[in-house]
Amino acid sequence: MLSTALIVFREILEAALIISIVLAATKAVPKRSWWVSLGVVGGIIGACLVAFFADVISSWASGMGQDVFNASVMFIAVVMLTWHSVWMSKHGREMAHQLNQVADAISSGSRPLTGLAIVVGVAVIREGSEAVLFLYGIAAGESGQLSQMIVGGLLGLAGGIAVGVAMYLGLLQIAAHKLFGVTNVLIMLLAAGMASQGAGFLVSADFLPTLGDTVWDSSWLLSDSSVIGKMLHTLVGYTAQPEGIQIIFYVVTLGAILTLTRISQHSEKSDVSPKHVHKQNA
Amino acid sequence: MSKTVTRRIALVGALFLSGSAPLWAADAVLTLTLKDHKFSPAEPTIPANTRVKVTIKNLDPTPAEFESHQFKAERLIPGGKEASLFIGPLKPGKYQFNDEYHEDVSKTYLIVK
Numbered sequence: 300m301l302s303t304a305l306i307v308f309r310e311i312l313e314a315a316l317i318i319s320i321v322l323a324a325t326k327a328v329p330k331r332s333w334w335v336s337l338g339v340v341g342g343i344i345g346a347c348l349v350a351f352f353a354d355v356i357s358s359w360a361s362g363m364g365q366d367v368f369n370a371s372v373m374f375i376a377v378v379m380l381t382w383h384s385v386w387m388s389k390h391g392r393e394m395a396h397q398l399n400q401v402a403d404a405i406s407s408g409s410r411p412l413t414g415l416a417i418v419v420g421v422a423v424i425r426e427g428s429e430a431v432l433f434l435y436g437i438a439a440g441e442s443g444q445l446s447q448m449i450v451g452g453l454l455g456l457a458g459g460i461a462v463g464v465a466m467y468l469g470l471l472q473i474a475a476h477k478l479f480g481v482t483n484v485l486i487m488l489l490a491a492g493m494a495s496q497g498a499g500f501l502v503s504a505d506f507l508p509t510l511g512d513t514v515w516d517s518s519w520l521l522s523d524s525s526v527i528g529k530m531l532h533t534l535v536g537y538t539a540q541p542e543g544i545q546i547i548f549y550v551v552t553l554g555a556i557l558t559l560t561r562i563s564q565h566s567e568k569s570d571v572s573p574k575h576v577h578k579q580n581a
Numbered sequence: 582m583s584k585t586v587t588r589r590i591a592l593v594g595a596l597f598l599s600g601s602a603p604l605w606a607a608d609a610v611l612t613l614t615l616k617d618h619k620f621s622p623a624e625p626t627i628p629a630n631t632r633v634k635v636t637i638k639n640l641d642p643t644p645a646e647f648e649s650h651q652f653k654a655e656r657l658i659p660g661g662k663e664a665s666l667f668i669g670p671l672k673p674g675k676y677q678f679n680d681e682y683h684e685d686v687s688k689t690y691l692i693v694k
Contacts, residue, residue, distance in 0.1 A: 306682065353644070354659045362665045365657060429646065432657060433682050436643035439660075499653055505632070505667040512652070512671055523650035540651060 300451040303437065307455025310430040312526070313533045314342070315463025317422040320489065320534075321415045323470035324383070324482035331412055338416035342423020349428035350435065366504035372421045373497030379414035380490035381556050386411040387483055388560035430455075462530075485534065487556050492536020494552035495545040502542060510543030609633045613647075615658070616640045618683035626692040629673040638663040645687075649678035652691065669693075 318335065325331040349356065349368075356364045430452075437448045473481050501507040518539035521528045531537035536549055608631045614621050615637060627633045637647050639658040647656045647664070652671055658664040671693045680687035 302685070306684075353657055354662055357657070357659070357662070357664050365664070366666070369655075429657070432644045432659075433646075436645075436660065436682060439643065500655075503654060503656070503666040503668070505634075509670070512669060518651070540653070542653065 300447040300454075303434075303448055303451025304454035304458065306433055307430050307452050308458040309455075309526075309529060310426045310433070311456055311459025312426075312462055312529060314419075314422045314426040315459045316466055316530065316533045317489065318419055319463040319467035319470065320482060320485050321419055322467055323478065324387070324486060325412060325415060326471070326475075326478060328412060334412040334416040335419055338419030339423055341416075342420040343427060345420060345424035346427030346431055349424055350431035353428070353432060360504065363504035363506075366500040367506075369425065370497040370500035370504070372425050373493045373500065376418045376421050377490045377494045377497065377552060379418045380486050380493070381552075381559065382414045383411045383418075384483055384486055384490070384556050385559050385563045386414075387479060387486075388564050389566075483560075487553060488535040489533070490556060491549045491553040492533070495536050495538070495541070495549040498544050498548040499538075499542065502544060507544050510547065512542055513540040514543050514546060516540050611635045612638065614638045614640055615645050615680060615687070618645070618680055618686040620678075620680075620687060620689050624690050624692055626694060627669070627671070629693050630670045632667060633669050634665055634667055636663055636665045644682065646681040647678065648681040649676060649691070651676040652678070654678065 318339065321338075322331070322335060325335075353365075356368050358364055360367045434448060434452050437444055470478065470482065498507060502509050516539060521531070521537070521539065523529065523532060523537075523539050528537065528539065538545065609628055611625055611627050611633055613625060613635065618641060635647075635654070637645075637656065637658050639645050639660060639662055642660040644660050645658045647654060647658060647666075649668075652668050654666055654668055656664050656666045673693050676691045676693065678689065678691055
């Protein structure tokens with residue numbers, strides 16, 4: 300039962316952390332609960348479908364379908380997180396300064412929420428499908444363990460959600476005007492970490508070269524399989540023994556997001572300032 | 582949509598899915614079986630500095646997840662099925678791997694020489 304709880308906990312942890320960051324990042328955005336819930340529900344349905352068709356997915360791309368699928372899921376999330384960062388760099392400051400006057404941001408605010416709902420959805424699909432398969436495996440194959448499995452599964456689920464809630468409440472302790480800055484950094488690191496994980500999947504499918512199988516080894520300090528290692532893996536893309544290509548994907552993604560947000564901030568200055576003048580006059 | 586375009590998409594799709602020629606061909610293969618959540622051979626050996634194609638045959642009725650943090654592997658294998666992935670090139674050493682769903686029973690090592 301405890302091992303079931305631990306395995307389910309580990310699968311849920313990653314999705315729970317991502318959801319907590321998304322919720323904190325969109326604190327001031329109206330209707331965000333609806334979008335995040337949509338992502339979670341869609342993700343759960345998707346996770347069951349993926350678990351059910353695991354065999355079919357495996358057989359794609361001459362047996363490398365799982366990697367191609369996982370990498371695609373990761374890169375979709377990276378694109379959506381980049382979009383969010385760029386959008387926030389344009390509108391985040393206004394939102395932080397006028398938390399109560401975001402009514403006009405509703406229509407535009409729901410746009411990056413589509414992206415974040417997709418991020419939540421794909422995180423739930425990937426982690427949830429493994430939990431579903433695992434629980435199904437016990438239910439189908441190991442008779443007499445069903446009740447233990449249900450209790451263990453629920454314990455693991457509760458544990459994962461508890462960490463997510465703790466992370467969310469922790470982020471809310473940050474002063475409102477700094478919250479967007481902090482969550483933006485978290486989202487950039489999340490995206491870079493996901494890009495490097497995606498590269499790792501393409502390496503196992505043999506679609507990318509490793510460019511060095513272990514560039515450094517910090518497993519003596521913090522192992523990937525420990526709970527802290529796993530959390531840092533999700534949050535900042537920590538890997539104890541990274542491949543060269545993973546580091547390249549990490550750095551390039553981070554650089555690309557930073558560049559894109561800078562560009563959009565500069566374009567904002569010329570767009571927005573006349574509008575403010577206009578508002579003051581009116 | 583014209584027939585040619587449809588056909589071209591189908592062709593590209595077929596090429597992608599068949600994709601039987603990987604960009605970096607493996608120099609060695611390793612076949613593992615899983616029975617009662619235990620890997621066999623128990624401590625397989627592969628050559629160092631070589632890209633290896635690993636195939637895992639799951640003889641149990643339940644799904645397994647072949648996993649190693651040390652040589653970066655993660656592969657779901659449904660019950661009664663087999664799955665493959667590429668690992669390496671690895672430096673000589675001992676690398677732990679397991680079936681994540683039955684970690685205690687399945688934990689073992691890959692020997693690279």
